[in-house]
Amino acid sequence: MAGRRICAGYYRQYDGKVVYVVSLATDADIGEETVIWTTYPFADVPKYFTSSKKSFCAFVEIDGERRAKYKRLTNMKISAAAIERLEDEGFRGPVRKRQRRQLEEEYDSREYQQSLSYLAYAKDLCENYNFDRSKYRLCIKEKGFAAITRSDFAKLKEDLQFLDNALKTVLSEYRTYFRERFVDGLSIRKYAEAHGLNRGSVDYLQKKFFTALAQLLKERDEAEGKCRLSQPVKN
Template identity: 90%
Template structure:
């Protein structure tokens, strides 16, 4: 596996954790290639990690089955806001190839209601809003489950309707912020410039919004006696 090509993009680890590979670097002393990555969903305060390419490309045994330690999610796309954030941190964004891709190929890598916390759940709903809305509309237009299972479509529809209703009612005070940041795709920096705010103020606004949405998601689950977070692994 030493010759395996590692590109910028999303990868799923054998235990289900998703990471975003930013770039490769070379150890100045040993010459060993190193993978630079960060966990997904992206944290409010960036935390970057490194793994040797040899370790990143190795195989592991899970329940008697040999699996790649990290498997690339070729159809999971990084948002423009995330790219701009990486560039603000001094990293180069992914190099995009100019080629047409089938609609169904673009929509087959998202997992639903698999977050570990309600805050992460809220963040994923917002950051994937345009992606999820496009997938939903494709399914409705085609009158079939395009690149999605029936059970995931139910979760997708449920999440979209809940978020849309929340923005019209309980979270109406955040409606304009949500529209500009997650529908129109403004980065935190561009939103701050547009509203003549400093980045810290926008970060604080975003934390308040995610916390408020997370609380609503939790209250919904408690009212329905159902947990929509990822179930812990049973030993």
């Protein structure tokens, strides 16, 4: 498997965590390829890691089952904000082929209520809002479950309704920010320019918003006695 092609993009570890592969590099002394990656959701202060390609492409055994150490999430999209962050750090953003994909193909790898923390849950809801809303509307239009299971559709609907209601009530002060950033698709840089702010101010605003939304998600689970986070894999 060392000959496996590794491309920039999202990969899921065998334990359920998601990482983003930024690029590959070659060791100048021994000629061995190295994978450069970072954790997802992206941290406020970027931190990058390296793994040998041999290690990255290896397999692990969990409960007697052989699994790939990293499995590529081919249809999980990187946001414009994330691309901007990579470019600011000196990395090239992903090179995309100019071809139209069917919605059904793009929906395959989207998972719901599987984040590792409430902060990650909040970021996931916002960054996938347009994508999830389009999927929801398609299901309603088709009067069926288009490329989604019944249980995932229930989670999708629940998440959209919760976020929309929160923005109309408790989080109403962030409604304009949310619309411009996650509906209209402005990057942090473009939002800052549009409002005469510096990037640090917008980063702080986003952190406050994500933190407030994460707290609401946690309070909802506590009130209902239910956990909507990913459960750890038992070795």
